[in-house]
Amino acid sequence: MLDKRVVDLRLDQLENVKAKNGKEHFEKQYTMGKLLGSGGFGSVFSGHRISDGQQVAIKQISRDRILQWAKLPCEANAVPMEIALLLSLGSGTGSVPGHHGIIRMLDWFEITGQGFLMVFEKPQYCQDLFDFITERGPLEEPVAQRILKQVLEALQFCHSKGIVHRDIKDENILVDTRTGDIKIIDFGSGAALKDSIYTDFEGTRVYSPPEWILHQRYNAQPLTVWSLGVLLFDMVCGDIPFEHDCEIIRAVPSFTKRISKECQSLITWCLSYSPEDRPSLEQILEHPWMMESSEDFGDLQAESNIKPSL
Template identity: 45%
Template sequence: GRAMPPARPRPRVGLSRARPRPSRRGLASARLWPCWRWRCWAGISAGGGGGIAAFCLRLARPRPRPRLLPGPAEHTRGAAAPAASAAASPARAPPLGSAAAGPEPPVPRSRERTPGHGRPGTGEGRSGVVAGPGPSADSRVPPAGTAQEALQERYRLGSLLGRGGFGRVFSATRLSDGAPVAIKRVPRNRVRHWGELPDGTSAPLEIVLLAKVSTGFPGVVQLLEWLELPNCIMMVLERPEQCQDLQRFIRARRFLPEEEARELFRQVLEAVRHCTSCGVLHRDIKPENILVDLDTGQAKLIDFGCGTYLQDTVYTHFAGTLSYSPLEWNDFGWYHGEAATVWSLGILLHQMVCGEHPFRRGQNLSWGQLPLPQRLSQECKDLIRWCLSMNSLDRPALEDLFCHPWMWDIPLP
């Protein structure tokens, strides 16, 4: 039949069971109960109702365990403890940084290996100042590496100017002299490449490139100051009193007359030539990245977040705006720096004189001829089509653009 389960042994009558040994937690609770009872009595008798509430909050809050500082701090009776704790705890981001907090969509970034592309460790905060004309010549701004004064004590934050995968840009005013500036906040995890400034300081590549091209040249936005915080990079940039990006400048007028477009286009060419002479490739030339001073008509190239070092060999990774990428990148996955720049300049000129992107409606470039309005001069049409040649070898060099008849308002024969 069926096997019966073994019978349980009956306890002997008159013998008590062995009591279980108390756990360590129980012993600790038993030992601490007199202490907690005394604290409760002290809290109740000290402050009445308010004392009880405060005491309950104090009991609910976990008490941190004391940390022993290794090394000399143990032998100096805590004399070195404040300095060690200040160095170990990262600097707190000022309200200017926290105002732009929030998730932002990622943006495709280049992966070329550049000098100093490694990411350094987070420190308690670093800063730097790039001297130059205008607002950056203020001697009251602290020198590099001594950012002890908080940004909110030197600048008054204004409205949001722009946002994107790079971060956010705010208008601000420098309190020392009332100069208008722009403060760009880039989350630290968005910084993909790092470089080295002339003084040996490690900095994001965008700051390194700006330091190469912005000092003393009016066609590129001036970097006034930068600050590295644990969670973000803050850049203080010049901002004209009355300014507008070229995209809005064109939309307000539908399109620009050739005379006005010629002057602005020449300034952009000079800025691009200056950058290439400094060994910098911008890689994101478009109307949104060109600032127009409405008082003086000066055009300034801004936003070097997609920039890199100029090289003679091909680039095999793209950074910038895909709608401005050259045909060779879309077809073969490579491009040369100068040929890609000329291509984007051709799109820029088309947007100036036509008011729209040449390929917004999906025109097929294999048709050969790009349709252009009849009102444009033949010289302007020739320059746009030359820059937008399907074969990169057929496009002009930067210096060829300066010599084109349209740039000098000379009719073609």
């Protein structure tokens, strides 16, 4: 379990960012609707912006559920790490350019007695990748390749900004079913990127690597690459490769569907037992399987109702 520590991110580009305190400020700008989902992180509600009617998603987090805090320049009080990370990735009204593959936080508020409210864009015609796979079954390899390439490019952007997500999984990737464009969501387990060892982890256990299961230690890039191997297996086989700790430690995926040797090769490389044997993000992008052209996404739109997710 993480201690409730405060990290000084020293993000110079955020020097003019300040909280919009008070429930009255929030209620003048947004209307909160029905509950979309809840979990250990808090609760997510639908909503809209009063000024123009734009649909939004609103994430509510109680102060007692926040395990990591960050100190921003020109802010007297610490803020949840997730807010600081999203601001540094180009969310909010700051001048930091964002990335189309990362969900955008439009606003955030500190509410006395309630914690924090984070207002996100709510893309239309999107569903999370978990539901996308559940409805369609295993994805064709060109579709999986198209999605993985976008995830990799978004993660490269995160790393370039000094941020590691630490919870890459199908539920944290939104897919636009019309275009195939993706957005990575939920930076609640994220952290500042560093070269040294991490000894804390609040991500999803079945996506975590052997070194965490055995020793509660890992480095950022090998952790990320392992989770990408799990994700790719999930996309092309229809389910994750490992359910139990003993399976993760063995690090030998059993391919349940017929997939190409090139795809198997990439999955196996990402799921190497030893962290030093796994590829870098750049090496994944240069893998022969990733160099194949991906198919058009237009005919994959679900016929069923699609619920946006955050």
